[in-house]
Amino acid sequence: MKVLPVLLLALIALGTLLAESAEFTIPIETHKLANGMRVVLSRDNTVPVVAVYVIYGVGARSEEKGRTGFAHLFEHMMFQGSANAPKGVHFATVESNGGVLNGSTHPDYTDYFETLPANKLATALWLESDRMRSLAITEDNLSNQKEAVKQERRLTFDNQPYNTAIVDVWPTLAFQNWQSSHSLIGSFEDLNAASVADVSKFFRTYYAPNNAVLVIVGDIQTAEAKKLIETYFGDIPAQPQPARPDLSEPPFKTRKEVHRDPLARVPAVVIGYPGPPRRSPDYYALNMVDAVLTAGESSRFQLNLVKGKQSVVQYEANLGWPFAGPSDYKDPGLYAMNLLYKPGFTGPQIVEQVQEEIAKIQKEGVSAKELERVRAFLLASRIRQMQSALSRAQMLGQYTLLDGDPNVINTEMQRLMAVTPEQIQEAARKYLAPDKRAVLDIVPDAKPKSSGGAQ
Amino acid sequence: MRQTALLLLLAAIMPVVVHSQTVDRTKPPQTPPIPDFKLPSLYETSLPNGLKIVLVEDARFPLVTLRLAFLGGSKFDPPSLPGLSESTAALLTEGTKTRSSRQIAEELAEIGGTLNGASGPDGLTLAGSSLADHAPKLIEILADVIRNASFPADEVELRKQNRKEALRAQRSQPSFLADEKLAATVFGSHPYSHIAPTMESLERMDQKALANFRDTYLVPNNATLVLLGRLPGRQQTLKLVRAAFEDWKQKALPPAPKAEFPAGQRGILLVDRPGSVQADIHVGQLAVTRSSPEFFPLMMASTILGGGTNSRMFRNIREKEGFAYDAHSFLDTKRDAGVMTAITQVRNDVIEPAMQALLTEMEGMAKQAVPAGELSASKNFVSGVFLLRLETQDGLATQLSNMKILGLPNSYLEHYTSSVRSVEPDQIQAVARKYIAPGDAAIVVVGDASKISKPLEKFGKVTVTKAN
Numbered sequence: 001m002k003v004l005p006v007l008l009l010a011l012i013a014l015g016t017l018l019a020e021s022a023e024f025t026i027p028i029e030t031h032k033l034a035n036g037m038r039v040v041l042s043r044d045n046t047v048p049v050v051a052v053y054v055i056y057g058v059g060a061r062s063e064e065k066g067r068t069g070f071a072h073l074f075e076h077m078m079f080q081g082s083a084n085a086p087k088g089v090h091f092a093t094v095e096s097n098g099g100v101l102n103g104s105t106h107p108d109y110t111d112y113f114e115t116l117p118a119n120k121l122a123t124a125l126w127l128e129s130d131r132m133r134s135l136a137i138t139e140d141n142l143s144n145q146k147e148a149v150k151q152e153r154r155l156t157f158d159n160q161p162y163n164t165a166i167v168d169v170w171p172t173l174a175f176q177n178w179q180s181s182h183s184l185i186g187s188f189e190d191l192n193a194a195s196v197a198d199v200s201k202f203f204r205t206y207y208a209p210n211n212a213v214l215v216i217v218g219d220i221q222t223a224e225a226k227k228l229i230e231t232y233f234g235d236i237p238a239q240p241q242p243a244r245p246d247l248s249e250p251p252f253k254t255r256k257e258v259h260r261d262p263l264a265r266v267p268a269v270v271i272g273y274p275g276p277p278r279r280s281p282d283y284y285a286l287n288m289v290d291a292v293l294t295a296g297e298s299s300r301f302q303l304n305l306v307k308g309k310q311s312v313v314q315y316e317a318n319l320g321w322p323f324a325g326p327s328d329y330k331d332p333g334l335y336a337m338n339l340l341y342k343p344g345f346t347g348p349q350i351v352e353q354v355q356e357e358i359a360k361i362q363k364e365g366v367s368a369k370e371l372e373r374v375r376a377f378l379l380a381s382r383i384r385q386m387q388s389a390l391s392r393a394q395m396l397g398q399y400t401l402l403d404g405d406p407n408v409i410n411t412e413m414q415r416l417m418a419v420t421p422e423q424i425q426e427a428a429r430k431y432l433a434p435d436k437r438a439v440l441d442i443v444p445d446a447k448p449k450s451s452g453g454a455q
Numbered sequence: 456m457r458q459t460a461l462l463l464l465l466a467a468i469m470p471v472v473v474h475s476q477t478v479d480r481t482k483p484p485q486t487p488p489i490p491d492f493k494l495p496s497l498y499e500t501s502l503p504n505g506l507k508i509v510l511v512e513d514a515r516f517p518l519v520t521l522r523l524a525f526l527g528g529s530k531f532d533p534p535s536l537p538g539l540s541e542s543t544a545a546l547l548t549e550g551t552k553t554r555s556s557r558q559i560a561e562e563l564a565e566i567g568g569t570l571n572g573a574s575g576p577d578g579l580t581l582a583g584s585s586l587a588d589h590a591p592k593l594i595e596i597l598a599d600v601i602r603n604a605s606f607p608a609d610e611v612e613l614r615k616q617n618r619k620e621a622l623r624a625q626r627s628q629p630s631f632l633a634d635e636k637l638a639a640t641v642f643g644s645h646p647y648s649h650i651a652p653t654m655e656s657l658e659r660m661d662q663k664a665l666a667n668f669r670d671t672y673l674v675p676n677n678a679t680l681v682l683l684g685r686l687p688g689r690q691q692t693l694k695l696v697r698a699a700f701e702d703w704k705q706k707a708l709p710p711a712p713k714a715e716f717p718a719g720q721r722g723i724l725l726v727d728r729p730g731s732v733q734a735d736i737h738v739g740q741l742a743v744t745r746s747s748p749e750f751f752p753l754m755m756a757s758t759i760l761g762g763g764t765n766s767r768m769f770r771n772i773r774e775k776e777g778f779a780y781d782a783h784s785f786l787d788t789k790r791d792a793g794v795m796t797a798i799t800q801v802r803n804d805v806i807e808p809a810m811q812a813l814l815t816e817m818e819g820m821a822k823q824a825v826p827a828g829e830l831s832a833s834k835n836f837v838s839g840v841f842l843l844r845l846e847t848q849d850g851l852a853t854q855l856s857n858m859k860i861l862g863l864p865n866s867y868l869e870h871y872t873s874s875v876r877s878v879e880p881d882q883i884q885a886v887a888r889k890y891i892a893p894g895d896a897a898i899v900v901v902g903d904a905s906k907i908s909k910p911l912e913k914f915g916k917v918t919v920t921k922a923n
Binding site: 024046047048049079083084085087088091092093095096097098099100101115116117119120121122123125126130143144145146147148149150151152154155156158159160161231232262263264265266296297298302303306307310313314340342343372373374376377379380381383384386387388389 | 478480481482483484485486487488515516517518548556557559560561563564565566567568569584585586613616617620621623624626627628629730731732733763764765769770773774775777778779780781800801802831832833835836838839840842843845846847848849
């Protein structure tokens with residue numbers, strides 16, 4: 001009897017949360033061109049803005065030995081001009097029409113996007129179709145972009161604390177299959193070795209309409225948009241569908257390594273566990289475990305480690321870390337986290353504390369009240385994210401490419417909200433055991449190499 | 456497999472019935488004119504205690520977003536306690552007379568809420584949001600933390616310890632070291648010259664100093680409350696605001712620090728960071744505020760020089776020369792001053808040609824008038840980005856509270872696009888002469904002195920220094 005009111009409250013709360021998320025249905029219209037390109041349209045006439053998003057089924061895990069960093073180098077080449085929009089025109093056209101643009105490389109996909117005033121839809125389609133059809137691959141552009149990418153590596157990794165360890169060392173602990181364990185930004189040697197012929201072959205193999213999804217979100221007239229899409233993309237020839245590399249992993253062996261980081265001042269530890277199959281019930285349950293542990297100011301890490309034990313200074317965690325989110329890895333993926341901690345503690349102590357927090361979920365589960373809080377937090381975060389046309393386009397494209405179903409955007413919150421305390425407990429037991437754990441301890445190692453020495 | 460089947464099914468029931476047209480691919484397409492878009496309308500009022508209120512009703516998403524902004528940024532830090540404003544902001548949500556830090560965190564999570572204090576050069580701002588239905592609760596918690604924050608000793612101590620570690624981590628970032636030195640050089644003795652606390656000031660910060668700062672600056676007659684989103688109607692919202700803030704007492708404010716800045720002087724400050732594989736170059740000098748008639752011309756000049764991928768710095772330093780991944784410039788405006796800054800990070804062996812290329816681009820802005828095509832492209836870019844920033848509740852709330860912190864009239868947002876459109880090439884050249892190319896900008900480079908000090912001497916007297 002005593003637990004009943006709490007339980008009832010939780011059920012009622014879940015009811016209203018589901019109602020709020022149901023109110024939030026993203027309209028989706030899909031079709032496929034004759035050349036195999038999948039198209040997802042989502043109309044939203046509230047702001048005169050349109051987001052155009054093209055996602056290709058190729059990523060760093062598609063790379064071959066001796067060509068690490070190639071997917072990312074290629075992403076740069078996509079901005080170097082095409083038959084009718086020579087070098088500089090892509091940037092100039094988008095920006096001079098009031099838009100913003102970018103592209104990004106991930107383990108299992110590469111994406112390109114621009115957001116523009118809604119009247120410039122045709123302009124974006126012209127640019128995206130021209131580079132899909134006729135990318136200009138020249139020696140000059142390639143050598144120039146090799147330099148830009150090397151600079152990017154120096155800026156983002158080699159000259160920063162933690163990041164070299166995270167991009168070069170961490171994958172070797174998290175995965176055993178070379179496709180997943182190699183450096184995703186690549187080595188300078190491999191970047192130097194890339195040839196124009198490599199770039200052309202990569203383009204032909206992966207940048208075909210049948211390996212792409214085009215998403216348009218925003219203030220569009222659907223019939224007119226379809227006509228424009230057919231006009232610009234309809235006659236780009238299909239290519240043989242590229243095979244997905246063999247990403248299968250041998251049975252996981254627990255691993256740990258200590259990395260001495262000359263640029264770090266505060267110690268950090270990376271902890272990860274192989275994840276469940278994407279979109280399986282366990283996947284949603286483990287996402288909820290993550291939320292209980294790490295989401296927001298009332299999460300367990302915040303209350304018990306940052307506050308209670310006062311050992312952790314700050315942390316990041318999610319399925320897909322060190323990438324942005326759970327959507328980044330198509331299988332196999334992992335659940336990983338990075339914690340910066342106070343010098344008075346050691347890496348193994350922090351790992352122990354994290355494992356204790358996990359053990360509490362494994363043993364005691366999660367109370368109805370806590371679960372209700374976590375659900376509200378997740379739902380609100382999701383609605384915040386959905387405000388931007390571009391984030392909706394990204395989700396629609398990623399879910400179409402990686403899950404085969406754009407409507408996951410409308411169902412995944414309900415699946416998350418429906419995860420039960422028992423499933424949370426079970427997922428913590430099944431996936432977050434110490435014998436399924438990889439640990440990278442990043443220890444500051446400041447040794448001045450020349451006179452002076454920045455303190 | 457099931458998912459693939461589903462996709463095929465969708466394709467089958469939605470056959471493609473459109474036909475392609477012939478199109479001239481060699482040219483960008485003709486497009487219809489830009490659609491009209493009006494900013495959502497603002498409703499402004501104030502309470503008798505001086506609290507200014509801005510309401511924007513926008514029902515698109517079931518969320519509410521708020522800002523409570525005070526003129527209480529780091530500019531108001533006592534000289535002996537840099538970082539006091541920042542610490543006060545961070546600790547407001549860590550306990551009140553009736554709520555513990557944990558209760559605040561849990562009550563916020565229950566309403567899908569967030570509430571965080573942060574401090575900038577001029578303003579101290581509490582930023583929050585929640586699911587729309589819970590707006591009353593969010594306002595109640597906001598009022599409690601701002602009026603009753605108790606700065607519990609254990610929370611203060613923890614924040615000090617964690618901020619020290621965060622500061623240590625920041626100090627390992629070359630960009631932070633460069634920002635720090637540039638601010639110190641450009642602003643001299645003005646409080647804008649410090650951008651972070653020090654280990655010593657953190658050590659000295661206590662409950663009393665925090666409460667004193669709160670009692671001095673976080674008062675209603677020094678604040679603007681911005682509320683937007685799916686609000687419970689104007690009257691109901693105002694009722695909630697009055698209930699929460701009506702009896703909050705106003706207080707006389709101390710005078711703001713005087714704005715006196717040193718004259719610019721060319722010199723190269725090299726912050727030695729042994730082992731750096733790159734040199735971080737920051738060139739900066741004092742410029743104008745947003746209320747100056749020179750602001751829009753200089754903002755356009757800065758955009759043409761280094762704003763976005765179509766700018767001169769990006770095209771030449773990155774795309775043509777391959778010296779850098781990042782090359783950009785921006786006009787950073789505070790309430791009392793602006794700083795025109797250009798930044799790039801280059802590999803050690805090209806430091807000399809890269810520095811030359813950067814200075815040449817800066818001087819080029821003053822030498823020739825910007826061609827009409829380049830200017831109109833840049834105007835479109837700036838106007839478009841302005842529109843995109845208003846897409847989310849957070850974006851609009853940030854714009855509105857920044858406007859108040861910078862002391863700008865509402866017409867600033869309303870006329871933003873037309874102000875951009877009206878900038879002429881000769882105005883750009885004139886401000887470039889004054890603020891981009893006069894040769895007395897400060898140059899700060901963070902990198903391995905043993906590798907880059909020699910080539911830098913070509914550009915002026917090099918002073919090698921350690922990071923603080």
